[in-house]
Ligand code: DOR
Ligand code: ZN
């Protein structure tokens with residue numbers, strides 16, 4: 001294949017360490033085919049898939065099942081998360097041997113399929129992962145406190161108070177981030193904070209890093225580009241996500257933290273739901289989350305075009321930092337001798353707009369409808385093969401392969 005890249009920019013493929021690709025269990029929202037097509041078109045060449053599927057990825061058998069599904073359909077490379085519960089601590093090592101690329105711990109969960117282990121079990125899990133050398137991603141939000149209080153307030157019809165709780169008491173996130181860092185310091189575990197949404201966590205992240213904790217942190221485009229002020233225009237239901245998009249005043253400090261390295265990584269928390277699941281009358285009945293793999297790079301490139309960050313800074317947070325944090329360095333996420341040819345060609349002169357109808361995810365309802373774009377990926381290669389061209393997926397299902405993690 002001869003590729004003419006005259007006038008284009010060449011960057012490494014983005015590595016999205018936080019996606020929910022839904023299979024097995026929720027194929028009506030997304031399949032590995034639709035999701036990896038969306039990723040390829042969006043310039044994402046490697047994804048790490050979350051374990052809140054059905055069955056949850058909490059055993060070797062469940063991991064094998066997901067590997068088979070992903071292996072048959074994927075057109076980009078992938079790592080699979082194992083789920084940590086109090087019930088499967090004795091299986092984490094076997095799951096790591098069976099190819100779990102990382103593990104996910106939920107400090108809060110309203111999903112009955114997803115356990116929320118007590119502190120003792122968290123510490124034990126961290127000890128095991130410290131021994132195995134694998135990083136543990138933590139959903140350090142929506143703690144049981146919030147769920148318990150929120151349910152009670154909603155049951156009493158106090159929806160305003162419940163909304164206030166979910167939206168403004170982000171100190172529950174600060175508590176969970178700090179607790180994660182303390183447990184990591186005790187055990188020597190490498191930990192990763194998922195979807196950082198609030199400026200209040202930032203001093204606590206800096207404190208932990210200054211103390212030498214091996215802590216990495218991600219944020220997502222919705223926390224950088226949206227605030228509750230935009231809810232009326234973009235649709236509160238479409239914006240609904242956990243953790244929630246915060247009130248104005250958080251995005252600026254999160255941008256600063258991303259640029260100064262306090263926040264290491266940009267991921268997406270790609271979490272598609274059907275439009276019908278996002279358009280119910282009562283916002284609490286609307287499923288939280290929306291697709292992200294196809295819209296993240298283009299949103300960030302528009303900011304590159306506006307001069308908010310350099311392309312080099314974007315590559316650091318989208319490619320290099322995730323590769324280093326999750327043990328993919330030096331094979332992925334950097335343009336270096338010996339690295340996989342996971343490559344994206346950009347045309348920084350191209351403009352456009354985000355349109356849900358044009359997205360490849362099945363659950364395509366996005367709060368970013370109409371966002372103006374300047375700079376688009378025009379070709380995506382995974383291990384040297386073109387998997388997306390000019391906005392169209394062209395890869396062969398099954399080309400995607402599981403990543404190898406070097407701890
Ligand atoms: O908004 C969210 N959606 N947050 C999560 O943590 C889970 C995700 C999903 O799986 O739908
Ligand atoms: Zn989460």
Ligand code: ZN
Nearest residue numbers: 018020050269
């Ligand atoms: Zn998530």
